[in-house]
Amino acid sequence: MTTFNRRQTLALMGAAAASGLAAPAIASGKKPVVGAMSLASHSGSFLAVERGYFKDAGLDVELKFFEAAQPMAVAIASGDVDFGVTAISGGLLSLAQKGAVKVIGGALSEEKGIDGQKILASDVAFQAGLTAPEGLDGKRFGMTTAGSSFHYMGAKVAAASGGTPQFVPLQKVGAVIGALKSGQIDAWSIVPHIAKPLAASGEVHIIGDVADYIPDYQVTTVFTSSKNASDERALVESFLKGFGMGVADYNATMVDKQNGEEAINEMVALIHKYVYTDRPLDKAAPSIIAGSMRLNKDAAINVASIADQLAWMQGEGLVDADITLETFLDTSYVETIGA
Numbered sequence: 001m002t003t004f005n006r007r008q009t010l011a012l013m014g015a016a017a018a019s020g021l022a023a024p025a026i027a028s029g030k031k032p033v034v035g036a037m038s039l040a041s042h043s044g045s046f047l048a049v050e051r052g053y054f055k056d057a058g059l060d061v062e063l064k065f066f067e068a069a070q071p072m073a074v075a076i077a078s079g080d081v082d083f084g085v086t087a088i089s090g091g092l093l094s095l096a097q098k099g100a101v102k103v104i105g106g107a108l109s110e111e112k113g114i115d116g117q118k119i120l121a122s123d124v125a126f127q128a129g130l131t132a133p134e135g136l137d138g139k140r141f142g143m144t145t146a147g148s149s150f151h152y153m154g155a156k157v158a159a160a161s162g163g164t165p166q167f168v169p170l171q172k173v174g175a176v177i178g179a180l181k182s183g184q185i186d187a188w189s190i191v192p193h194i195a196k197p198l199a200a201s202g203e204v205h206i207i208g209d210v211a212d213y214i215p216d217y218q219v220t221t222v223f224t225s226s227k228n229a230s231d232e233r234a235l236v237e238s239f240l241k242g243f244g245m246g247v248a249d250y251n252a253t254m255v256d257k258q259n260g261e262e263a264i265n266e267m268v269a270l271i272h273k274y275v276y277t278d279r280p281l282d283k284a285a286p287s288i289i290a291g292s293m294r295l296n297k298d299a300a301i302n303v304a305s306i307a308d309q310l311a312w313m314q315g316e317g318l319v320d321a322d323i324t325l326e327t328f329l330d331t332s333y334v335e336t337i338g339a
Contacts (some may be wrong), residue, residue: 015321032239033061034071035084036274037173038065040193040291041108041220042085043254043271050270057242059235067172068144074330076101083224083239088309090147090318092223095326097320102229103306104220105240105299105334107247108191110211114255114294117219118195119208120158124183133208139162139186142176145169147318149219151181152309155190155316156252157213173247180204193275193291216338218296218305230331238300240333247295254292264289296337303331304338 036042038071045063045183047184050056053060064081066072075081077100087094095101130139136158143150151167158165170176176192179185181203189210195210198204206302210217224241228236246312253267268285276284296302306329315320 001259008054016155018022020060022055030047031060032082032235033062033064033080034239035075035086036065037072037086038277039066040271040275040288041191041206041293041295042248042274043250044107044243044295045085046059046246046271046274047267049250050244050273051246051249053245053249054242057078057238059238059242061239061242069148069175070145073101073223076223079098079225082228082235083219083222083243085222085243087149087220088152088218088306089145090150090313091145093147093310093313093319093323093328096226097323099226099329101223101228102330103221103223103281103301103328104229104236104330106296106301106337107220107222108301109219109279109294109296109302109305110214110217111294112211112215114292115290116293117153117189117191117208117210118199119210120180120186120195120279121205121207122180122183122185123203125153126207130186131207133157133213134161134163136165136187137161139165140184142174142179142185142188143167144173147313147316148162150189152312153214153217154187155312157189157210168277175284191293193287194320195291197287209332216302216305218302218309220302221306222299229268229333236333239263244298247299248297250292254268254289256292258322298334300335300337301329301331302337303329 034045036045049061069086069089072084072086073092073095076084077095088187114154116174119133141154172177176188180188199206224236268288271288272281272284275288307325314321
């Protein structure tokens with residue numbers, strides 16, 4: 001395995017785990033750093049911080065924010081970040097091939113009956129006839145980088161009707177939004193809490209649902225460095241424990257709505273600290289609520305979906321053909337689905 005420059009040495013928590021008591025995970029006192037994006041789909045991490053679930057698991061966590069998946073994967077490989085929640089990307093798979101990172105669980109998933117990611121058209125393209133995903137052939141489809149989840153979704157959705165878009169790399173989600181609203185690109189796909197407000201503005205139109213074209217899609221995954229996955233099992237298990245509690249809280253309150261309206265309002269206020277921070281709470285709340293999607297219980301991962309993503313990237317020549325699931329996926333930590 002390639003050796004990468006790490007932060008400080010991580011200490012095992014075996015004694016604390018055995019007794020069920022919380023204890024610092026890092027002997028030096030430094031905090032594990034968790035990569036995140038300012039999206040409601042990262043609420044498992046946000047709630048684990050805000051409601052003390054990471055602390056209950058023995059961790060004092062720091063969040064570090066990114067605007068795209070690939071830079072987060074690079075940060076994991078370099079040791080600047082310890083854990084991340086993001087989509088499978090070509091960059092992540094290439095780093096895994098070098099022995100730098102491992103996927104250890106699943107996060108956001110498309111689920112039948114749950115309002116999921118939307119396929120969008122700019123108003124210019126919509127008025128010119130792009131009113132359904134079947135019209136994506138030859139259209140300019142926005143993405144952050146080649147091999148990103150946006151690239152995968154656009155290609156799979158268009159291919160369902162025999163089409164191939166022109167992909168436009170714009171690096172950051174904010175840049176994609178700006179290009180879509182101004183008509184510089186024709187189409188994009190994104191989570192509902194971003195898609196619906198864009199559509200409400202009249203500058204963008206919803207023309208379909210990703211779930212209709214990519215059923216049971218494992219949208220995002222949980223990953224860490226290969227060193228953590230192989231050598232720091234107690235740390236990884238503690239992270240997944242805290243993250244899993246945040247996910248369970250989110251699903252019960254926001255997706256299954258088991259805890260009542262007051263609990264929803266309280267949770268939305270916590271999520272708002274990280275999502276739509278440029279808006280007052282009363283303006284942000286409807287989007288956060290409308291965008292609630294299922295997060296995988298206990299970080300279980302849909303291996304069949306991950307395998308499809310790998311096969312697509314290899315078919316497109318975005319990653320080496322000799323990369324296998326075992327190259328980047330460690331299934332020893334969580335339950336697998338669809339394997």
